Amino acid sequence: MTDIAAMKAELAGLVREQSERRELREQRGEEIKARSQEYMTKQVQAAERYVQHVREMAQRKTKSGWSTDRGTEQQSAFDTDAFGGEPGEASPFAPSATPPAARDESPRRARRSRAAEAEDDFDNNPW
Numbered sequence: 001m002t003d004i005a006a007m008k009a010e011l012a013g014l015v016r017e018q019s020e021r022r023e024l025r026e027q028r029g030e031e032i033k034a035r036s037q038e039y040m041t042k043q044v045q046a047a048e049r050y051v052q053h054v055r056e057m058a059q060r061k062t063k064s065g066w067s068t069d070r071g072t073e074q075q076s077a078f079d080t081d082a083f084g085g086e087p088g089e090a091s092p093f094a095p096s097a098t099p100p101a102a103r104d105e106s107p108r109r110a111r112r113s114r115a116a117e118a119e120d121d122f123d124n125n126p127w
Helices: 002-064 114-123
Strands: none
Touching: none
C-alpha cells in the first residue's frame, strides 16, 4: 500500500508542477503580447511623426521657394555659361556641328599565341 500512496503523491506533484508551468507559460505569453503591443504602438507613433515631419518639410519647401516641382519658366543661375552665351555653349562636352574624325582603319596587330606568351614569361624571369 505504501507504494501506491507514494506513486499517488508523486503523480499529484507532477500534475501540480505541470499546471504551474502551464500558468507560468501563459503568463509569459501575455507579457510578451503586452510588450509587443507597446512596441508596435511606439512604432506607429514614430511613423506618424515622420509622416507629419515630411509633410511640414514639403510645405516649407513650397513656401520658401526652393521646391523642385515648379515650372521651368524661371531661369536659374546655371542656365547660362560663364561667357553669357546659351547653356553649354562653351562646354567642351557640348555637341559640335562637325562630326568626330573617322577612325584610322589601319590593320590591327595580330594577337600572339598563348604558347608564345608563356615562353616570354619564363624568358623574362630574373632568377
